[in-house]
Amino acid sequence: MTTAELLDRSAVTPAFRDAMLQFLRDGRSSERIRFGYGCPAVKVERTLHKALVEYPQVPVESIEVAAASGCEYFRGQMTVRTASDETHVAFHWDCKWRAEQEGWRDWFGFPDQARAAREFGWDCFRVWDEEPRGALVMQASRKATPISIDASFA
Known part of the structure; x- marks a missing residue:
């Protein structure tokens, strides 16, 4: 399912929906979707996509990465x-981690991270660990299973 299709099925606010559609067109940070200079738009989109998968019933007003x-x-x-x-x-x-999980190797014998990024896109998250600040997580239709962060992440 595309990010736009997930957006159509979500409970996000109309203002966030408009900001998301604009982001999908231009890949730029805005008042409702904020991210810094070192965040590539394609990777921000994967993160936003994952948020829409995890929180389809949440009336999101803004997201900051x-x-x-x-x-x-x-x-x-x-x-x-x-x-x-x-x-x-x-x-x-982490597309390298995902390639290792799939057992995919490139021509040189390294994990085929390009293939993993291409084929799995947003679904290469090895960590998605929520720290709730209110009832948001309770409103979500499903909660991601926390994954402990290993030493290589720190």
């Missing part, structure tokens, strides 16, 4: 806000 990006990873923290609640999510998107 503070993360670092490398060739095979995008890790940091996301803040999801509604009118009355806020939740922080520590995340680690």
